Amino acid sequence: KKIYEDAQAKATEIGKQQVGTIDAGSTFNRGSDKVGDLTGRGNNRGVESTLGDMQGDAALWAANDSLGDGAADIGIINAGGLRNDLDPNNDKIVTYQEARDVLPFGNTNAVVTLTGKQLVTLFEQQWQPAGAQRPVLWLGVSNNVSYQYTTDQETVDGVTVTRGHVFNLTVNGKKVTDDATYKVAGNSFLLAGGDNFTVFQQGTGYVDTGFVDLDGFVAYLKAHPGVKANKN
Template identity: 40%
Template sequence: MRFLGDVGVTASAVGNHEFDEGYRELLRMQNGGCHPVDGCTPAGRWDGAAFDYLGANVRKESAAGPVPAVRPWTVREVDGVRVGFIGVVTKETPSVVAASGIEGLTFEDEVAAANRAARALRREGVESIVLLVHEGSDVPPTGRPDGCDLAGGPGMRIARDADPAIDAVLSGHTHAQYVCSVPDPAGNPRLYSSGSSFGRVISQVDFEVDRRTGDVVRSSLRGDNHVVTRDVPPDPATQAFVRTWKERVSEKANAPIGRIGGDITRDPSPAGETALGDVIADSQLAAMRDAGGQIAVMNPGSVRTDLVYAASGAEGDGVVTYGEAFAVQPFGNVVGAVTLTGARLDELLEQQWADGDENILQPSANLRFTIDRSRPVGDRVSGITVDGRPVDPATGYRVVANQFLLDGGDGFTVLRDGADRVLGPGDLDAFIAYFAAQGTIDPPELTRISGS
């Protein structure tokens, strides 16, 4: 956040991950202060973000009714012209964030909130308006940075239906890359683009403004997605910044936590099982055994990178460091357990296709099942066993998962209804403890899920 402020970021729509540690932590990141648990950083007290977090559709209750939970919009002067920036986050945030992180908040429809903010900006005399939206469209794997080959997703509805006063829509969330022109409700062309993810693409938007009206000349709108290359001279100030912070965290980041016998990756089997997902599920089950845990499941979306055998630094081949483990699970989820009957466990596994997309849960070593994608949704899972024995529909089983899943994340609402919830350690702590207990972990065979 300090770096983004230093390079001139002026506004950012909140994304779902801004709520990973809850609303109060988002306010601390915006306004400043030290972390209530971890304390201050080596740089001292955090001064707060130099840019504005925006979320016009994030609301909280008050005595007067729903009010903004974060700033809806902001205005910047660019070459003598006032430009308004509106921010909205996907209305699906409650399904992809732990419930504890958004307690007391509601997430309105993106278009309705953006339109309300646009009207407010126009009352302030602002006619040049940009919508920043943490939601977007999908593209096929062959999609080019400046192409507009969209393959679904809710972002197009927002870009098409938002108030005609909004001149451009810059999107995210789907990690896609595209530059499109779409008609607004008045039939005028509107820029709709997305700049990939992880800083791989920089979106440049150019336009002319009629200084008489203060509004964007729509025919002048041009978008260009620049692919970021590594052949530019490094910026000395940024080099120094990165070096300073790497040194500050190096002792913790470089500390070994265990070893692996080979690459443990997120590469899926034909059934959708991954070695790293399996290992994480095993680690979470081990962490909750004393709390009665019997089986564990892990959502693949929370596994963010691979563990590779080759050394990334001076630690040596096969050595896993704290920093590498953190990169795998960076969200700070808590591990917990709930009780589901065998019948409800079957319902849970059927929810791997509940939203029209496939999201295969990664099982602990003692949970086995078969999938058949040729069968109708709701009837694709069979042969469920726990510890080698067929699941009894009436028997209760203690199912372990991270809190995101236990709160119904990724559409797995069955877990939200589980009985006798008990929470345990953080997911990263469980992962590290599992390495300490195992010593060396070899890539597991991908045989826990059968079928195709």
């Protein structure tokens, strides 16, 4: 019992350590339950969130930090990988425990190469197939990615589903072309095709950094004091 209590006390001590700070005007929450509110709280996995986009930035930074500049072109994360809002007490100080509460699974950071055509498919797969638990699973992406989309309805085996159609996809301000290649950084679960993002299984040049995503996130926070929300 004493060994357990000592370990628990040590873990609590580590959890209280400050690993980052947040800009006074920024919040990093998961998807808001209020439509169109990027800063509100909730657990809506079908909408864009400031926390998701921040994690896209962190994934991109961590891949290039561990593998070298140019190792990744964009960063991405699945909404289901975010298990808590960051800085829930809103004191603008991020502790190790708060960071871990966001990314508790212990996935590793990885990079895989997709063609431009596959990248479009990736974002269209946010609209989930018939039989999926949720109709939409929104991807958090790094700030150098932009796209537009339309939706329509399709009936598959008697089940009506929403389909997304992505256009004007850009990376670093340049339009994505079908035959160009893009190195995508994210967690090992997602890049293996998790959450029905099966296009990742068609990717090439998969590289696992060997670094746990939480460690990469903590390093990102330390390198970006006063981190600001890009789309707040």
